Amino acid sequence: MTFLELTEGPLWYAASAIFVVGVLWRLAGIVRLGGPRDLSVPRASATAGAIKGIFLHMVPHGGFFSRTKFHFFAGYLFHLGLFVLVLFAAPHVLFIEERLLGFGWPALPRWGFILVAEATFAGLILLWLRRLTDPVMRQLSDGDDLAGTVLTFVALLTGCLALQESHDSLRALHMLSVEVLMVYFPFSRLMHAFTFAFSRAYTGASYGRRGVVP
Amino acid sequence: MTFVHSIVRALRLAALLLAISFAAMTTLTGGPGLGAPALAQTGVETPMEEPSPGSGKVPGRSIGNASDAEIWRAVRHGLQGNVSLPDKQAGLLVQSEGEEWRSIRNGPVTKFGGWLLLGMVGVAALYFALRGRIPIKDGRSGIRVPRFTQTQRVVHWFTASLYVLLGLSGLIMLYGKHVLIPLFGPEVFGAIASAAMQGHNLFGPLFAFAIVALFFVFLEHNRFRWADVKWWLSLGGFVGGHPKCGFYNGGEKVWYWMAVALGLTIAVSGLLLDFPFILAAPQKLQIAHLVHNIAGVAIIAGGVGHIYLGTVGMDGALEAMTRGDVDANWAKEHHDLWYQETIAAQQTARQTVAQGAAAEVTT
Ligand code: HEM
Ligand code: HEM
Ligand code: HEM
Numbered sequence: 001m002t003f004l005e006l007t008e009g010p011l012w013y014a015a016s017a018i019f020v021v022g023v024l025w026r027l028a029g030i031v032r033l034g035g036p037r038d039l040s041v042p043r044a045s046a047t048a049g050a051i052k053g054i055f056l057h058m059v060p061h062g063g064f065f066s067r068t069k070f071h072f073f074a075g076y077l078f079h080l081g082l083f084v085l086v087l088f089a090a091p092h093v094l095f096i097e098e099r100l101l102g103f104g105w106p107a108l109p110r111w112g113f114i115l116v117a118e119a120t121f122a123g124l125i126l127l128w129l130r131r132l133t134d135p136v137m138r139q140l141s142d143g144d145d146l147a148g149t150v151l152t153f154v155a156l157l158t159g160c161l162a163l164q165e166s167h168d169s170l171r172a173l174h175m176l177s178v179e180v181l182m183v184y185f186p187f188s189r190l191m192h193a194f195t196f197a198f199s200r201a202y203t204g205a206s207y208g209r210r211g212v213v214p
Numbered sequence: 215m216t217f218v219h220s221i222v223r224a225l226r227l228a229a230l231l232l233a234i235s236f237a238a239m240t241t242l243t244g245g246p247g248l249g250a251p252a253l254a255q256t257g258v259e260t261p262m263e264e265p266s267p268g269s270g271k272v273p274g275r276s277i278g279n280a281s282d283a284e285i286w287r288a289v290r291h292g293l294q295g296n297v298s299l300p301d302k303q304a305g306l307l308v309q310s311e312g313e314e315w316r317s318i319r320n321g322p323v324t325k326f327g328g329w330l331l332l333g334m335v336g337v338a339a340l341y342f343a344l345r346g347r348i349p350i351k352d353g354r355s356g357i358r359v360p361r362f363t364q365t366q367r368v369v370h371w372f373t374a375s376l377y378v379l380l381g382l383s384g385l386i387m388l389y390g391k392h393v394l395i396p397l398f399g400p401e402v403f404g405a406i407a408s409a410a411m412q413g414h415n416l417f418g419p420l421f422a423f424a425i426v427a428l429f430f431v432f433l434e435h436n437r438f439r440w441a442d443v444k445w446w447l448s449l450g451g452f453v454g455g456h457p458k459c460g461f462y463n464g465g466e467k468v469w470y471w472m473a474v475a476l477g478l479t480i481a482v483s484g485l486l487l488d489f490p491f492i493l494a495a496p497q498k499l500q501i502a503h504l505v506h507n508i509a510g511v512a513i514i515a516g517g518v519g520h521i522y523l524g525t526v527g528m529d530g531a532l533e534a535m536t537r538g539d540v541d542a543n544w545a546k547e548h549h550d551l552w553y554q555e556t557i558a559a560q561q562t563a564r565q566t567v568a569q570g571a572a573a574e575v576t577t
Contacts, residue, residue: 070368114416122420125375126368133367133538160416161409169405 004168007175015179022186023194030198035206042209049208050201056214057200070130078123081116082152089113091165117160124153148190151181226285226293303496315500319507324388327511334518338527348528350544357542359556361534369431370535373424373477379417381514386410388507418484425477435461436470441551460551469520476513480506 001009060068086092090107097104108116128149131137158174165171185191207214285293292310294302362370386394387410394403441457445464448457457463462470483506486493493499524531530544545553 117416118420121417122372122423125372129368129371132371132536133364135537157413161413163412163416164408167405167408169402170409 002168002172004172004175007172007179011179012175015182019182019185023191026186026191027194027198030195035202038206038209040209043211044208046205046209049212049214050205052208053200053202053204053214054197056204071127074123074126074130076123077119078127081120081123082156084108084116085113085120085156085159089116089159114163117156121156121160124149124156128153144188147184148188151177151184152190155181226288309496311497311500315504318504323504323507323511324392327507328389330511330515331518334515338518338522342522342526347526350530350541351547352543354530354541355543358539359542359545359553360539361545362538364538366431367535367538369424369427373421373428376417376421376424377513377517380414380421381510381517383410383414383417384510385514387414388511415488418481418488421477422481422485425474425481428477429474432470436467438464438467442467456547456550458551459549460555461549463549469516472516473513473520476509476516479509480513483509 060072065072087096088105088108090110090113093104093107107113131141131145131149155174155177158170158177162170162174181190204214289307290310292306292308295305295307296302297305299305386406390403390407390410394406398406439460441460442464445457445459450457450463450465483502486502487499487506490499493502524535528548530541531548534540542553545556
């Protein structure tokens, strides 16, 4: 078995299984925790509050923008970029079509792919630099943040290095780094990709119940 | 142009076109008699005299024994023919400057660049071996003096991280065949070189943004002053003790202007290489490539000194760019004029506050 076959076969299935089971396990754990029982009569809909909580907080509120504009800008640059890359880069659409779903969708043109990759890299580096140079962020950060960022960066980097699409070894390296990221994901703060919705909905619901716009 | 000249020119072009169509035909049809051994290889004695290479005669009797050496010499030196294709450059069989470009890149650029880089690393290593890490002589005072803002630090490290990625991938492209092929063999190097080129192309344009930001963010304090001349005359304190120095010393200012000038040169030439249709002509692209190579090697060489002093070379320097502040004793020893200014400013600020308070008490 070649290195590429290994990363596209057994390792891919193992990583996918750990990723899916791990994420579901963690989410189920959070849901099972539930919330404290609230016997008061609700003033307004908790569900509406939850939905507002998720969507209203996608942009900074009140006087916060001036303080968070760097984070806001770099954050969206990276996250939107990553989302578009993973789902709309031509080699990824091909992979999804051939290996996962059996159907695909229109992919980005090559120049769009490259442009989005540049934005994603810039965003990730800027976000990490903010973490390093801000005294408060520095205190709040630990090894998990470092590991999550490094693994994401390496997955992006190996993807970028494989752009010529003509060397099996580079392709396998990209696969491997993606698989390591997938295995680490459920056990780390990278879970925020899913849990952000839970925490914002929870806060939104408890405010919404009291009739306050979260 | 005389009439005779025009005729000669027309004939030459006709011959060139003939040659091009002949070349096309041979590739399409597999070529005439390629399977058969050449006459020279059959060992048949040719009664004909060996023609001199310049005479236009070639060995062989029935299979055409005339080759216009003049035409081929002209083609070799970049004679441009006419083609009916939209891309007129297709009329050029041999882009002759390409050979010059190749030999400059693989010759002096590679060689002197290599010596320059090794020399810089050698000097830094030698200095470290002889003098060791420059300490803070009076030890740490524990008092911190703010030096760089968060914006400055983010811009600096953004530039530096791209510099490392681009520098490494650039060096792999330039020196890989000398260093990596002997180590890993051509197969592995093929993959590494492909990776380096893709990475270099992707990160390049980001560096262009970074270097412009670096220029603006560090411009303040980097204008040359009289003190810098004195700093250089004392070779940065090598002769006659530590010279007086403001926010930056003469060496740092030279690095700033060198990094900005080389960085912009690299960015412009690099982008021209990334978008070759702007220059469109191979000759211009080759010049851009040489400019990029030379400036690239130069900024790496300069960076060796900068990075050395910023990390292992000097105690107390790195924290200026990571935490944003430095120890008061470091500031006093390396940037005395700046230290006096900041302390003086702090004292006046304190005095103003105190005076204000006193005024309030008396009224
Ligand atoms: C975390 C983000 C990413 C994930 C999860 C991801 C995932 C994948 C997967 C699963 C494949 C299929 C590999 C195969 O067919 O064997 C792939 C291929 C590829 N990816 Fe990514 N990728 C990511 C980021 C990137 C980035 C940032 C780039 C480019 C800048 C990139 C470029 C590529 C290329 C060029 C291929 C095709 C390689 C080849 O066929 O040789 N990827 N990626
Ligand atoms: C990659 C490793 C690098 C390290 C460890 C490093 C370290 C440092 C440190 C410690 C300082 C503060 C010096 C002081 O307090 O006076 C500094 C300043 C500075 N660095 Fe870097 N640096 C690196 C790369 C770069 C690069 C690649 C550039 C530009 C292309 C650059 C441009 C500057 C500039 C403009 C300053 C302000 C001082 C001056 O004007 O010379 N640095 N660096
Ligand atoms: C705006 C940023 C940059 C762009 C757009 C850019 C682009 C390019 C391009 C297109 C090439 C030609 C690759 C090839 O030969 O196939 C190249 C080569 C090279 N670059 Fe850059 N580059 C940039 C920044 C840098 C920097 C910052 C350095 C050094 C620190 C650097 C060092 C080199 C070197 C040494 C080569 C020579 C490769 C060779 O001749 O084989 N580049 N670059």
